[in-house]
Amino acid sequence: MTGGAAAPTPTPTEAADGRRPGWLASMPGRVRPALAWLGRLTRHQVRFVLVLIGSAWGVVRESMRPNAWRRTVRDEFRLCLSQVVGGGFLSTVITATLAGLMVVSQAVYWLGFAGMAQMTGSILVSVLVREISPVLVGIILLGRSGMLVLTEIGLLTLGGQIRALQAQGMDPFLLLVLPRTCAFMLGGFTLGILFATNALLMGFIITHASGVITTSVWTFFANVLGAMSSWDFVVIPLKFILVGFFVGLGACMTGLLADVDDTIATLMPRGFARGIMTVMVVNILFSLWG
Structure with a gap:
């Protein structure tokens, strides 16, 4: 026996750590950056959803407040409405x-071919008017x-004009978003x-010209x-x-919430992705509700 103190007995945790392989010991350091990125992405997306709802x-x-509709707000409303309707008119007609x-x-032709022409109206309402039209318009x-x-x-936010206002x-919010x-x-x-209306009319014209439908346009729309x-x-x-409401609100809030590190090149893909998701969510919620 020596006069020195005996070495302390390692605890089970320390003994287990001592037997842990090197790759396992370094695993938390490797996983932490990925978890941090996932957390930042989740917080960023949830934040925008909450901002959109508010x-x-x-x-x-x-x-609903009459005092909110001052002359400058009414002028912005008229200018934006003319741009939305006038600018999207030709694209809407062509689409x-x-x-x-x-x-x-195609629906009229194949339903008539299968002997189910009486279901033409319900199929067009369910597929074209109720489901496809809101998505394409959005x-x-x-x-x-x-x-x-x-x-x-976004340019107003990045340029500092929003802070000047x-x-x-x-x-x-009242001047730009509302x-x-x-x-x-x-x-x-x-x-x-x-x-x-235009999609149904053009479909009727084509099927009537090809002889698939022999009724008048008034009978077709009545069905x-x-x-x-x-x-x-x-x-x-x-x-x-609601599709128009949330598309416009999402575009406004994406530009208004731009960070100092953002540019137009980063804002536009983000706003487009958010807009597509908004259109799809509104359509899906109504489909589940109905």
Whole structure:
């Protein structure tokens, strides 16, 4: 025996750590950056969803206050509405024409071929008017007008003009977001009704010219309207309204929440992806609800 103190007995945890392989001991350091990136991405996306919900309530509340619609706000609303409807008119007509040629004519032809021509109205209402039209109108609004609004507000944010407006006592939400969101909402309804009507009309023209349909255009539209339930007369316009509402609101808030490290090259892909997801979510929620 020696006079020195005995070496301390290692605890089970220390003994286990001592037997742990090197790659296993370094695993937390390797996983931590990936988890941190995933957490930042999740917080960033959840933050925008919460901001979008709060901003939607703010637009609804402020739009009902007469004092919010001052002359400058009304001017912004008129300018944006003319750009949304006028700028998207031709794109809507062309897209609706192509949809009528592909969807309506094919549906009428194959239903007649299968001996189920009586289901033509219900199929067109379910597929074209209720499901396809809101998605395509939302994409047109997003690509034709939403990116323009995003660029405009994003440049104002990155250039410091938004902070200058706040320093002068003006509310950027009332001046920029409120009129543009309401303009997109009204424009979505207008372009949506135009899209559905033109697609059905072009489909009828093609099928009537080819001899698949022998009835008049009034009978064709009467069959389509007769296949719509009372719920469809509420849901379909509401889909167009909400798609336009959230496309415009998402574009405005994406530009308004731009960071100092952002550029237009980073804002536009982010705004487009958010807009597509918004259009799809609104359409899916109404499909599940209905």
